[in-house]
Amino acid sequence: MRAITLSQAVNEAIAEEMRRDKSVFLIGEDVAEAGTPFKITSGLVEEFGTDRVIDTPISEPGFMGLAVGAAMTGSRPIVDIMFGDFLFLIMDQLCNQAAKAYYMSGGKLNVPLVVRTNLGATRRSAAQHSQSLHALVSHIPGLKVAMPSSAYEAKGLLKTAIRDNNPVVIFEDKLMYQDKAEVPEEEYLIPFGEASVLQEGNQITLIGTSSMRQVCEEAASILGKENISVEVIDPRTLVPLDEKTILKSAKKTGRVIVVDEGHQNFGVTAEIASRISEKAFYYLDAPVIRMGAMDVPVPFSPVLEDITVPTAEKVASNARKLVSGALVHEL
Structure with a gap:
């Protein structure tokens, strides 16, 4: 079995799901040409184009709101939040809109949306770029929360999240992006709720x-x-x-x-x-x-x-x- 980095595993998961389902698109700051600061999404814009790999202005509330609306009307957005610390900027869209739509509509309105972000200290990034906010998000009913611990988990959990019919937030540790683990070349999913x-x-x-x-x-x-x-x-x-x-x-x-x-x-x-x-x-x-x-x-x-x-x-x-x-x- 080949060994790949966590970064490569995430990239593979996104690419495979975008090939499988044309309703999946990626949106966020510097996700296209730059491939994000951590180079997670490098190469995706060349394959899928700027209609499906969308660079945004520096306006997390704006593009998160766009993604929630797109999810409500049939798309499956993957929202890249550059640093987990920036989750504070999208709390209304994530917690008041995406998390509650299914319940408030009596099960008639799904929000199949994934927020990909990160956590973790010891990168020398100081107090506003080093927070671990997964507990805060886990407190909100209507949101699923995944925390991959290796490249294997990162790919399997992300593919499961993209196929989920309601919102999922995935936290990746910034220090682990270059860590390698064995990852099958054949498709696999990791079910949520299985330790x-x-x-x-x-x-x-x-x-x-x-x-x-x-x-x-x-x-x-x-x-x-x-x-x-x-x-x-x-x-x-x-x-x-x-x-x-x-x-x-x-x-x-x-x-x-x-x-x-x-x-x-x-x-x-x-x-x-x-x-x-x-x-x-x-x-x-x-x-x-x-x-x-x-x-x-x-x-x-x-x-x-x-x-x-x-x-x-x-x-x-x-x-x-x-x-x-x-x-x-x-x-």
């Missing part, structure tokens, strides 16, 4: 979203050398969330650490931890531990920025304490 168990274990479960999957896998490797048996889970999608797989693992190991790059306050780690505590409480041997970004604006300084997000060493340290019982006594 991936990357490694089986029986002493502790590590749940990692997006790039935190790699952090958890690295932590599991460290712990494995110490004979600590670790299960690693990638949720893949937050909405819908695969509770069944998560709860099964929590009941098996009795100890869980949830790792996410979003801020801790009212975030993804809190939601997953609360569901485990509510539905698997009597199977737990210790409290569920949450690890996320510090609750501060992302610093520009590399020294400061690096300490705001979870690392494999920090996860492994907490896991050791949880397995030994030391962390329980500290709490």
Whole structure:
């Protein structure tokens, strides 16, 4: 099987779906000639033309509104939001219009629209270009939210999203665009709401979203050398969330650490931890531990920025304490 980058996987997914369905089009800032700042969409305008790969002015509310209207009338737009931080500019169009149309129309009006954007710190892009806003979007009923953790997930989840009849927001980690993974050449889809168990274990479960999957896998490797048996889970999608797989693992190991790059306050780690505590409480041997970004604006300084997000060493340290019982006594 060939190995390709996450960037190439996204490009392939878009191209394949645009060939398959002429109602699919791509719209956003610098998506045509420039191929986006991360070169995700390079080459698409040459194949599909400027009628289907549309460069826009710097007006996120304008082209998002256009996309919502197009989706309501039979098209399947893929909206490229250059940085996840710019989601604040399209909140009305996304959350008040796209997310609610199906419900307010009694199921008569679908909005088959995909918003592709990104998340993640440690790119030295400062507070306004480094936020991870997936928890905010996950709070809105009517929106599905996917978080690919590799090129394989990126392609399969995006193809599923494009074929969905209602709005999906996909968050890709900016640091992962050049990361390679094995991706089949034949077509495949990844269903929403199906987590991936990357490694089986029986002493502790590590749940990692997006790039935190790699952090958890690295932590599991460290712990494995110490004979600590670790299960690693990638949720893949937050909405819908695969509770069944998560709860099964929590009941098996009795100890869980949830790792996410979003801020801790009212975030993804809190939601997953609360569901485990509510539905698997009597199977737990210790409290569920949450690890996320510090609750501060992302610093520009590399020294400061690096300490705001979870690392494999920090996860492994907490896991050791949880397995030994030391962390329980500290709490």
